[in-house]
Amino acid sequence: MARWAPDAALRLEEAAMSLFAERGFASTTVPQIAERAGLTTRTFFRHFADKRDVLFLRQREFPEVVSRLVAAAPDGLGPLDLAMHGVEVVAAGDLQRWRPEVAARRAVVRSEPQLRERELLRAAALADAIAEALVETGVPGADASLVARTASVLFESSLEDWIAGPDDVLLVDVVRAARRRLDRLVVGG
Amino acid sequence: MARWAPDAALRLEEAAMSLFAERGFASTTVPQIAERAGLTTRTFFRHFADKRDVLFLRQREFPEVVSRLVAAAPDGLGPLDLAMHGVEVVAAGDLQRWRPEVAARRAVVRSEPQLRERELLRAAALADAIAEALVETGVPGADASLVARTASVLFESSLEDWIAGPDDVLLVDVVRAARRRLDRLVVGG
DNA sequence: GTCTATATCGCGATAGAC
DNA sequence: GTCTATCGCGATATAGAC
Secondary structure, three states: OOOOOOOOHHHHHHHHHHHHHHHHOOOHHHHHHHHHOOOOOOHHHOOOHHHHHHHHHHHHOOOHHHHHHHOOOOOOOOOOHHHHHHHHOOOOOOOOHHHHHHHHHHHHOOOOHHHHHHHHHHHHHHHHHHHHOOOHHHHHHHHHHHHHHHHHHHHHHHHHHHOOOOOOOOOOHHHHHHHHHHHHHHHHH | OOOOOOOOOHHHHHHHHHHHHHHHOOOHHHHHHHHEEEEEEEHHHOOOOOHHHHHHHOOOOOOHHHHHHOOOOOOOHHHHHHHHHHHHHHOOOHHHHHHHHHHHHHHHHHOOOOHHHHHHHHHHHHHHHHHHHHHHHOOOHHHHHHHHHHHHHHHHHHHHHHHHHHOOOHHHHHHHHHHHHHHHHHOOO
């Protein structure tokens, strides 16, 4: 009913993903994406900071969601397990349902260092949000930052393993296994 | 004697750093950098992949240096301490001497998310190199990647703390303290 | 929405180094 | 001669200004 559909960002994302799959990220232009979505270049840049940003639309709410989960974690957990609680809940829920989309996105992201770069920035933003949440639950600032980044490393590594592995494995299980593995590796031998 | 001085990249870096300090990263153009260095725009792009890249010239050899150090680490260390050996040696040597330059660079990098992004990619490249070195010393691939990224987190966090703190503290000591702190935080409570 | 700056890169030519 | 680094010109698309 509206002159413009209310889901411009989503349509742009779809158009972009299909074009990236067809001709690759580098040789797809923003005007092409806008055209396929039935919108203008200007509109594209209203929704996305740059061309790369369109690949990370789904992760925008991530930091906020995870940090809320960290704040709501059960008592008695150590700092890292506090952080991992947020990650694990997300891993068990939303993400598990989007495996094919996550895999497709990851394939594109791996094709260009530019995109890996942006993915790392997203991961850093998640770590920052987790650190903030940890501070609010009483973890000292310096510790919070270190723990949050470690949690982010565990999460990103787990995502990679999950996508690379057989598709009937649950992401949460991969995350939990990674967390246990870290315990062993940090201590030594 | 030579039509071109042999240190084009270094001169471009100097020119860029001074311009960034004067007018900021965003409002400095590549032609301006090239002009101040007595070179052309085209030459800039032969030495640097893009405008941001000029800030990371000094870290180019980093991954190789650290991975060689990891390969040469003493026996009997656990995976993480193997990785940290490489980092600690670099922290104790080269880097300690360049504190002012590191601090200046960091100030610019913090001024733009674009630049933090690139810094994260550099950190990831270091982690990849460490992971590879770990694999060659017999650490299983999946473990190596996790440990290398953890080492990278420890290193980057330590650098930040070192720059933020008083200037008579040794970077190595900050790194070692962070490593011990992680031990405590991962285990819990 | 339109207009434009400028980052980025391909190509061909050139100038010294060895 | 061959190799490598530089230069000049030109084209295009991103991204921000108006």
